Amino acid sequence: MLAFITIRFLDILDILLVAFLLYQLYRLIKxxxxxxxxxxxxxxxxxxxxxxxxxxxxxxxxxxxFIGVGVLALIIVFHPEIRKFLVFIGTNYNLNKIxxxxxxxxxxxxxxxxxxxxxxxxDACVAMGKTKTGALIVISKKSELxxxxxxxxxxxxxxxxxxxxxxxxxxxPLHDGAIIxxxxxxxxxxxxxxxxxxxxxxxxxxxxRAAVGMTESSDALCIIxxxxxxxxxxxxxxxIRRRVSKETLVQILEENIIEEExxxxx
Numbered sequence: 001m002l003a004f005i006t007i008r009f010l011d012i013l014d015i016l017l018v019a020f021l022l023y024q025l026y027r028l029i030k031x032x033x034x035x036x037x038x039x040x041x042x043x044x045x046x047x048x049x050x051x052x053x054x055x056x057x058x059x060x061x062x063x064x065x066f067i068g069v070g071v072l073a074l075i076i077v078f079h080p081e082i083r084k085f086l087v088f089i090g091t092n093y094n095l096n097k098i099x100x101x102x103x104x105x106x107x108x109x110x111x112x113x114x115x116x117x118x119x120x121x122x123d124a125c126v127a128m129g130k131t132k133t134g135a136l137i138v139i140s141k142k143s144e145l146x147x148x149x150x151x152x153x154x155x156x157x158x159x160x161x162x163x164x165x166x167x168x169x170x171x172x173p174l175h176d177g178a179i180i181x182x183x184x185x186x187x188x189x190x191x192x193x194x195x196x197x198x199x200x201x202x203x204x205x206x207x208x209r210a211a212v213g214m215t216e217s218s219d220a221l222c223i224i225x226x227x228x229x230x231x232x233x234x235x236x237x238x239x240i241r242r243r244v245s246k247e248t249l250v251q252i253l254e255e256n257i258i259e260e261e262x263x264x265x266x
Contacts, residue, residue, distance in 0.1 A: 113139075113184050117159040118253045121181075124164035125225055125232050126246050134227030135168040136178040136207045138193070139257060143218040145180055152177055152191030159186050168225075178210065178222075196238070204240070211235035221256055223249070 025038075048063045121137065128135050138145065153174060157163060159181060167189045168175045177190035195206070196213035211222035216238040224233040224240075233242045234252055244252070 113159070113181070113257055115254070115258065117184055118250065118258065120159050120161040121164065121223070121253065122246060122249050124161040125223055125249065127161065127165055128168060128225045129230040129232055132227055132230040133165070133168050133170065133225065134175070134207060135164070135223070135225040136193070136211060137164070137223040138178050138180045138191070138211075138214055139221045139223070139253070140180065140182045141219045141221070141257070143220060145182070145218060145220065148178075148191045148193060148214070149180055149188040152180070152188040154188050155186055157186045159184065178214075198238070200240070208233060208235070208240060212238060212240055215239075221253075 026035075044063070045067065048060065048067055051060045051063060121139075125135065125137070138148070163186065164179065166172065167179055174190035178193050179189045180187050180191055193210035194213040194217060195209045196216055198212060198216075200209060200212065205226070205228070207224050207226075211224050211233070212235050214220055214222055215235045222235040224235065225231075226233070231242065232244045232249060233240055234244050234249065235241075236252075236256065241252075
């Protein structure tokens with residue numbers, strides 16, 4: 001009796017793609033207010049299906065009109081999450097390399113960071129950790145971060161441990177913001193970053209929330225030095241790794257910054 005039911009390869013691919021998209025959506029909105037909104041909308045949709053099945057014309061018509069404009073409402077409500085999802089796709093699947101957009105728009109000219117400059121960043125973080133000097137360092141990979149750079153003071157200086165420690169010295173007018181590193185240059189300081197809406201450990205302060213928020217909406221890697229504990233944390237892809245040692249920090253930077261830059265040159 002079920003002989004008329006056929007399953008094609010494209011049907012299986014369709015199911016897998018939908019499952020993948022739903023999983024990525026869940027990753028983006030878990031722990032945020034948006035997750036509760038999605039649950040509420042899904043519950044409303046189920047109620048609408050039940051109302052239609054029971055032929056409740058008046059209520060079904062009202063709910064149908066509401067759901068009819070649901071797509072536009074979703075775009076407005078979930079604008080940040082949609083942006084994060086598009087950034088995730090463009091960043092994690094290297095579409096720039098596939099489409100050769102860097103070469104097309106001549107964006108491959110930025111000199112890459114080297115081991116000596118990474119050592120300068122790490123040495124500055126370790127020194128600031130010992131003195132419990134709060135710091136937030138953003139290292140961009142492919143994203144230009146123009147919006148964030150424009151919120152601070154443009155510097156465009158060589159990366160050095162002394163310069164980083166000077167910027168974050170407590171009496172410096174730029175110490176409260178973040179510094180942004182692009183390629184082998186420290187491009188700006190005192191920059192304002194977007195805060196994450198995730199539920200983080202209450203022990204984490206605004207620097208940590210800003211670091212997570214920055215890595216949710218870009219491919220950047222952020223280093224945070226805690227002003228209260230002097231510990232070093234690293235944020236990437238919306239996740240934070242706490243109490244990182246000097247050796248681990250060097251390893252993370254070399255694996256995620258140098259290799260990526262070298263690969264883009266080849």
